Amino acid sequence: MVLAVVPPPVTVRVPAKVNLHLAVGDVRPDGYHDLVTIFQALSLVDEVTVAVADEPGVEVHGEGADQVPTGASNLAWRAVRLLAAHVGKDPDDPKVRVVIRKAIPVAGGMAGGSADAAATLVGLSSLWRLEISRDELAELAGKLGADVPFALYGATALGTGRGERIVPVLGRHQFHWVLAFDRRGLSTPDVFDELDRLRAEGDPPRVGPVEAVLEGLSSGDPRQLALLLGNDLQAAAVSLRPNLRRTLRAGVDAGALAGIVSGSGPTTAFLCEDGDTAVRVAAELAGAGVCRTVRVAHGPVPGARVITTEEPKPTPPEVHA
Numbered sequence: 001m002v003l004a005v006v007p008p009p010v011t012v013r014v015p016a017k018v019n020l021h022l023a024v025g026d027v028r029p030d031g032y033h034d035l036v037t038i039f040q041a042l043s044l045v046d047e048v049t050v051a052v053a054d055e056p057g058v059e060v061h062g063e064g065a066d067q068v069p070t071g072a073s074n075l076a077w078r079a080v081r082l083l084a085a086h087v088g089k090d091p092d093d094p095k096v097r098v099v100i101r102k103a104i105p106v107a108g109g110m111a112g113g114s115a116d117a118a119a120t121l122v123g124l125s126s127l128w129r130l131e132i133s134r135d136e137l138a139e140l141a142g143k144l145g146a147d148v149p150f151a152l153y154g155a156t157a158l159g160t161g162r163g164e165r166i167v168p169v170l171g172r173h174q175f176h177w178v179l180a181f182d183r184r185g186l187s188t189p190d191v192f193d194e195l196d197r198l199r200a201e202g203d204p205p206r207v208g209p210v211e212a213v214l215e216g217l218s219s220g221d222p223r224q225l226a227l228l229l230g231n232d233l234q235a236a237a238v239s240l241r242p243n244l245r246r247t248l249r250a251g252v253d254a255g256a257l258a259g260i261v262s263g264s265g266p267t268t269a270f271l272c273e274d275g276d277t278a279v280r281v282a283a284e285l286a287g288a289g290v291c292r293t294v295r296v297a298h299g300p301v302p303g304a305r306v307i308t309t310e311e312p313k314p315t316p317p318e319v320h321a
């Protein structure tokens with residue numbers, strides 16, 4: 001008689017990101033743009049549970065779940081297949097079920113799908129008891145999308161290349177944010193294309209040097225940092241979604257130090273003096289009718305990490321002749 005032990009499900013918490021600085025270079029032959037960016041991971045998190053299952057697949061619940069594909073194009077499922085193939089398992093039959101509980105807005109410029117993919121890599125490493133370093137996972141993560149490696153590391157980091165080459169930025173200061181979700185998502189490639197179009201027509205101003213932002217971060221002074229926030233994709237996101245101009249103005253009118261479009265948008269992120277101010281700004285912004293939902297968050301927070309592993313449940317004994 002053999003007692004088969006099914007490993008318990010593993011739940012991973014993973015943060016959204018905001019780009020404090022996003023400098024976009026020219027389009028490359030592979031269609032990507034070279035970036036210099038500073039990511040910050042925020043306390044707005046998705047939770048992803050991976051479990052051994054005879055019926056494999058993805059389930060999505062929560063914020064924007066109806067807009068997320070549950071088939072092969074789900075980024076978390078692509079992560080399952082990629083890691084399975086990497087460790088010699090059958091990617092067509094990985095015997096895994098992934099349950100995603102979303103709080104990060106879908107197609108919001110906060111790397112929600114990327115976060116789920118990173119969480120899946122971390123969850124499966126634990127479920128399958130893999131001896132795999134975070135750097136090796138980051139290598140795989142970069143194949144899934146430019147934003148995926150950062151979601152593994154979290155905190156604050158400098159991203160270069162397509163955004164996938166990550167160097168941590170040390171700092172012990174917390175910053176307080178208000179996030180305004182727009183009514184609909186924006187496609188990331190469309191926003192990059194719009195920037196190329198705007199640049200072909202004229203020369204929209206570009207963000208300043210990244211070094212100044214790094215100094216602003218290390219000062220810990222939100223007033224100093226607020227003056228240095230910048231995003232080359234903002235003009236493109238606003239061009240595609242002119243209502244964002246009004247949202248950005250409303251956040252600053254409500255008392256935020258500064259507002260920016262988060263990544264490719266359309267979420268807008270407002271840096272506030274402290275946590276109490278953030279709560280007041282959020283309440284006023286919610287009443288202004290310029291966005292769908294408002295959230296308060298702080299950062300930096302850690303990257304994808306396991307939060308639960310329940311005790312193993314023995315399955316009924318299998319009797320072998």
Ligand SMILES: C[C@](O)(CO)[C@H](O)COP(=O)(O)OP(=O)(O)OC[C@H]1O[C@@H](n2ccc(N)nc2=O)[C@H](O)[C@@H]1O
Nearest residue numbers: 031032033035145146147148162163188189192263264
């Ligand atoms: C806007 C950012 O969120 C900033 O952090 C990222 O650059 C986007 O990262 P992501 O969504 O993980 O991007 P991917 O899924 O790798 O790419 C989606 C599409 O965005 C465009 N893209 C993305 C990253 C990059 N450095 N240059 C690009 O031009 C390309 O059209 C690409 O086909």
Ligand SMILES: Nc1ncnc2c1ncn2[C@@H]1O[C@H](COP(=O)(O)OP(=O)(O)OP(=O)(O)O)[C@@H](O)[C@H]1O
Nearest residue numbers: 074075106107108109110111112113114116147188
């Ligand atoms: N797990 C997932 N969660 C959310 N979207 C997903 C997921 N898997 C695939 N997608 C698809 O990817 C698209 C982009 O979603 P996502 O939420 O990652 O956008 P985003 O936050 O703007 O990304 P980024 O900031 O990295 O550019 C969605 O429209 C959806 O169809």
